[in-house]
Amino acid sequence: MTAETAAQELLTVKDLRVSATRRESQDLHVVDGASFSIAPGERAALVGESGSGKSVTCFSVMGLLAQNLRVSGGSIRWRGNDLATAKREEIRRLRGPEIAMIYQEPLTSLNPLMTIGYQLKEAARRSKVGRREILEMLDRVGFADPRRIMGQRPHELSGGMRQRVMIAMALIGQPKLLLADEPTTALDVTIQSQVLKLMYDLSYEMGTAVLIVSHDLSVVRKLSDTIHVMYAGQVVESGPTDSVLSQPRHPYTRALLSSAPRLGDTRERLESIPGIVPTPDQWDAGCRFRSRCPLATERCAETPPVDVVADRSSACWHVDQLLAEQKEATPL
Amino acid sequence: MGTYIAGRLAQMIPTLLLIVTIVFFLVYVVGDPVGLMLGDNATPEQVAAMREAMGLNQPVFMQYLNYIGSVLTGDFGESYQYGQAALPIVLERLPATLTLAIGAILLALVIAIPLGVWSATHRGGVIDSVVSSISVLAKAMPNFWLGIMLILLFAVTLRWLPVSGAGSWAHLVLPVIALGTGTAAEITRLVRSSMIEILSQDYIRTAYGKGLRRRAVVYRHALLNAFVPVTSITILQFSTLIGGALVTEVVFSWPGLGQLLVNAVSQRDMALVQASVFVIAVMVLALSLISDLLFKAVDRRINLG
């Protein structure tokens, strides 16, 4: 956790816990102890194993958790106000002009029966943005004929076009914070980088803070300044992108980085993390990565200390050993 | 589009022929009206003479061919009861039944949509259970029973509304309630289940994410998407409603097609049966065509053709 004061920060998530209600057994925590914060204008990334709770964390911020999920612990501070305990109406007012989100599934996140124009206008209404700005925004996300797009319906657009519509929709209200949940999975790399560049530029111009969720480390690296790594419902490591990627301070981050294939890879096999992610039922106070960690010792069953060095933090008992090993190996 | 409609209309012809054929043989199997026509004191000779006069002594197949021949020219024959061409009699009755059926459907929708939406948005809660129980109750009340109860309550005891007959709008109220309640129950269940399905869709979350109010999300985004399933079940209900109308018409002595049809069947008035079924069939088929076009207008993804 960066040691900035809360006042400077736009969003501070602290010890967030999200639980799923279950009919016959105890509640299940799907996010348990996630903490990170974002400053105005900052571009941050959330990476981690699939199923580690990235999307759920974003939805908690938006107040849009599925019906069987609820925030059961911790706080989500938006400019000092706790959204976790705020009234529905208060959060509703934030959505759009303050916080906007790009959803993971562009194919299903647009209402199939309404025109793109209508859906954009709906999003723009709360920020009092007019038709001209909408057309302009469509132009910026790369549509050659925005007027025509306005009259079309989602099924008439390609996957990439829909994803760009989603982006336009999120940005049209000029939010203070943009949550982008895997905004480019369905796109090929050329369009992907076009879209990312757009997000970058807009964030830069409008001072929008961005939290991007992605599996793709090259995406993260291109766009974000800081990075938060999630594993099994917790943020296990945070820090500036370059330094986290080049010098991970958590064994999970290190494993993640080394399993990514690289262009021109000549390896016969890729590295990968052995074992499987513990399910939420198996989570305990100790380090949740320990069953798969090469450095694990008995001590790992205890809650790992948060190791804060300058602008970086990580939760591991063996940071030192990790760093030592990295020195021996060739740096990334 | 034009060709699509033309194609659909062309498809109606074999369907209608099929219907006419089915009904012909059904009525044939039931027997002819001669006995009924002649009454209590008829002699067998009279019966035979009457059969011959009506061409009922020919082989079935010949009768069928003759019949189809005349149907193709738009002639459904003469109703022996009324001594008139059957089709105009049916058409004369049509508005009464349509008024009732459309009234019932509108009522059902007016009740079912808010209730269905309400119980879907409160799924699993008390409201949901109450709505479910009410719809079961409504479904379990046969419409004649409900009709009689309504008459006893609103006409006899409270004297708010007339008992029976057709005429002013006031006459329409009770029969429409009696007929529409069961349909409302069914549509409520359907609206509920479609809404539950729709409300869990990602685009609903998107709508909330824009900061829209719950009402706007539920009634604008979700309900629009429930249009197609709700309309198609409503159309399906229409032919059931005509069946239900028949009982309701008897209770409220409403001079509609239903009563006509029941009498026609029990009096073995073949021409009248055929003409009524034909008119109802054309209506149902036309409605299904209209509904398909409507779907297409609402949901452009639907590929007709």
Place this chain on the structure above:
Amino acid sequence: GCGGVPGTTSEDAETGADNEPQTLVWAHSVDPRSMDPQDALQTSAERINRNMYSRLFMRDENMEVVPELVTDYEQIDDETWRFTIREDVTFHNGDPLTAADVEFSIDRVINDETLLEYQFFNQIASVEATGDYEVEIVTEGPMPTLLTLLSKSGSDILPSGYIEENGMDAFIDSLIGSGPYQFESWQRDDRITLTKNEDYWGEEPVWNEVEVRTIPENSTRVSELLTGGVDIIADVPPNDWDRVDAEEDISMQFEDTTRTVLLIVRMTEGYVTADQEIRDAIDYAIDQGAITESLFGGHAIPTRTRAPLGVFGANEDLYDDYVYDPEQAAEIVENYGETPSVTLTASRGTYPLDAEVAEMLTQMLEEVGFEVNLEILEGGSFSDVFSEYTNDELYMIGLADGLLDASYSLVHYTEQRAAGQTDYSNETVEELIAEGNRTFDDERRAELYAEAQALVAEDRPHIPLYVQPGAFGVSDTVSWAPRLDDNVIFDDVIPNE
């Protein structure tokens, strides 16, 4: 009365209209199938036709046949009759009613075999207008019932000029008669409206307008009466008699009808009911009194003959009588050898409480040892059984005497008519009926019929149960008493102040 507009009860309507009686509204349960007066053969049609047309003869309130259009008549010989008719009668369209119209009307019904009334009129050989207001009718053989027949449904006088000019279809649409009320409109299955005939030749009609509504559902009809929507209803269901009577401004009016509910017994060889003893046992087993008392509150009369009291030639000794002897019935059944099994066919709702009666009969028969297969059919199939002669051992039906003459009822016991249905044949009965049918001496004729009935009552091709009562609910806004022939003469209904 009033038109059933919400909120306006009869009282309102009357006070608003100078206290002059305006509209009589009354309701019955069945819509006429056809309004062709010679092709209807339905009580519901007859009730309207009787007020719209004139006939040569009519029945007065005591069921006596009296002249209506006829001013004078004579019987020239056994087979020839001559009638002189009134000269001041006009049809509703203004045409005068003459002998030509009488000839046309009777000629039609005796020649057109597709007409439902044809079967009753075919004993008339010819009819001829012998003058402007004089008609001669020739019968086939002596016909003591001719005058009765001329007062019966089907003998209505139609406007020949109008029909010849415009055709029958046009007539059916306009229904032009010469009676006290003229046709206004007919919404099928809903109502028939009639208006006063200002030029009626007789006494001035009482009502400006009469509305006859068809309300098939019993409780709806009763509700209409209770709420003042109608002034008179026919066929009040027995379960509502007490309720209706208990109402302050409504009363029940009962009257016998000519309809006898009876069991048609199949005597064909091979059926257990071919056995005289079994037929006796069935009659012994049935407690008609229990049925009439418990289901009809005593308003139905047990009977042992098809021809009820009031019908010419009815055997009074068999009226209000029944044989009930369960012990003897049980004994017969026991001695029969095997358990006799009978099928009892009935319907629901064709006659008041018919299914309930059938269920009671079943229980009564089972109590003495019969095995009963109760079969309750829907109206259409029920009629099919009757007209197609597919009845099994017992078939429960209500038969009315439209002519109010025993000759009509007794037809069923002639060998020709019984063949295939009851298969009854008794030479003595046959002869008695035949002789009665050609005897002009009323007293003798009645004796012959009574004797035939006594024999039939023992042979039991029919097992009569009870005479069905006519049950009307009448609002206190009017005074009226029902008639034996189940007809409603609108001018008999008098508005109360």
Place this chain on the structure above:
Amino acid sequence: MAESVTLDSAGTESAPPRPPGSSKRRSWKARLRSIPLSGWIGLVCVGIPAVVALLAPWITPHPPASIDPSQALLPPVGMEGSDPAYLLGTDNLGRDILSRLIEGARVSLMIGVIAVVLAGSIGLTVGLVAGYYGKWLDAVLMRVVDALLAIPSVLLVLVILGVLNPGMWTLIFVLGITNWVIYARQIRAEVLELRERQFVRAAQNFGVPGPIILIRHIMPNVLPSFIVLSTLSVATVIVTESALSFLGLGVQPPDISWGLMLTTGRDYLATAWWISTLPGLAITFTVLGILLLGDWLRDALDPRLGGRS
């Protein structure tokens, strides 16, 4: 497979202990415990009439068909003039309502269940086949469905009852063959969508024969809507039977059904409400039960819900 490649993944690790809720082989006790309250209510609402129907000959307090005019129109116990021997009162022929309700349960449930099974199986088969095989088969079957939808079912009922002897089995047959079209339509629509799903295409890719794909892959996935349709349909059928009685076409004495009681009692609504209201309540109670059971069954059949809500 001794030489199977060793993988660097979970396979070599021992499986983590299963979370308690997701175990497939649960004991019957656990299974019972997993039935939600609404499921229990459903079981009770359906169970009582079912058991009562089975035991009818032994538990009716009076012979259900026995007429006793002297006891006619007694009100249920608790009302003025009631007779404790007749708990729920008597009808116009003095027959015990409770006994008739018990006896009527058998016929009504049989009609409801068997007719729905009949209609459901025809409709399911037609819907599956038409939807999956498409082309001319679909066109022909759907025209038949359209035709039957367009012909008022009352006509079919009247006609069939005119030919066959009226009775419970005839009614079941009639209601069965008039109701299948709704299933056929709905199921076909779903199959049209399902057959484009990837798991179906995957099965096709393996060369799994069409009929087997239909039974193994498509049918289980239309089952939820099938169940929903069927449960509603039981209500429809029981109520339709009563409407048919209204037209004189329903169950006939000596058989007793709730629908028949409801119909014949309607003339007494103003004077003896219990004759027709009590069977109506019995129908409501049972239908509610079937509905709840159906909802539960649908959830229970869905493995995605196994364990969580």
Place this chain on the structure above:
Amino acid sequence: MPPGHRTLRRDSPGGRRGRQELSLLACGPAAGRTEGGDPAVSTSVQPPVQPAQTESPLLQIENLRKTFTVRSSLLGARRELVAVDSVNLSIPAGSTLGLVGESGSGKSTLANMVSGLLAPTQGQVLIEGNRVHDGRGRVSLRGDQGAQIVFQDPYSSLNPRMPVRRLLAEPLQVAPRVPRAEREQRVKELLDQVGLPESAMDKFPHEFSGGQRQRIVIARALARRPRLLVCDEPVSALDVSVQSQILNLLKDLQKELGLTYLFIGHGLESVGFMSDQLAVMYLGRIVEQGPAHQVLGRPVHPYTQALITSSEAVPFRDGGTVELQGEIPSPLNPPSGCVFRTRCPLATDICAEKRPELTPRESTRLAACHHR
């Protein structure tokens, strides 16, 4: 050893033979030359360049074309959408052909035609010389003889109502059936092969993570020992560590069983890792083709170039750029001439007039561009 198991191949000389050939058979005289430097083939014997092949390729795609008829709106006219256009490809047994391209360029359509789920409008697909489609819209090769496909989305290709036991047993029940007694054993072997515990058998698809589901799908595809496996973006939805597990698994299986892959993906890194040959698609056409490391190392076509540049993770704040600008063309309304010209930095007038043909570049490669 169960019938049909081809572990032997790994050690037989034939097991690697595929790598000796090149997959450009249908593409002209220059096809079929391997260049040194490919670690996978460096030890192999140089094959003859001439069409005189010693062995025909396992999969051969000849001039394949697929069009869909679409209607743009209620009143709109029917229009032809060319999803795949004159594609020629072949894959030697035991090797992998990678296919990358823009989304919507027809990759899945191609995969579906190869696996017999979609009938081509024109052209044909041959597996070991046998036609997959009979030319009348029906599939003549299925099951064992045909290709098995691993769909883009593992979750939707598993019947949600079947436990893994039945999912995996299903292909074994198709004629020629594996006897019931052996089935259970085979299912266990399959699970073991893809690295899932036996306890997985009784679970349902929703109880697995994305990576595990993907393995189930692969296990199922392997159940009948197909010679050809079509993998349609098997890893794009997974995080990198799971992704690497799957890729390793596929590679291992290839080595062990001598499988042939058609491997489709978005991520150049993973496709590059998997493939021997690589084809790049754009709007229904192949625009470049050749040995994977060459295509990725020295791209010819500007689109390939753009793909590679975009894959490089240079942060925007450090001056990272976007290679391509311009409108992405709609397949319903493709640009004239070269379909890529609307986004191409090199485009000139000729590109609008003439469609560039796929022509040989160097000895082993093909590309369709007027300018390079």
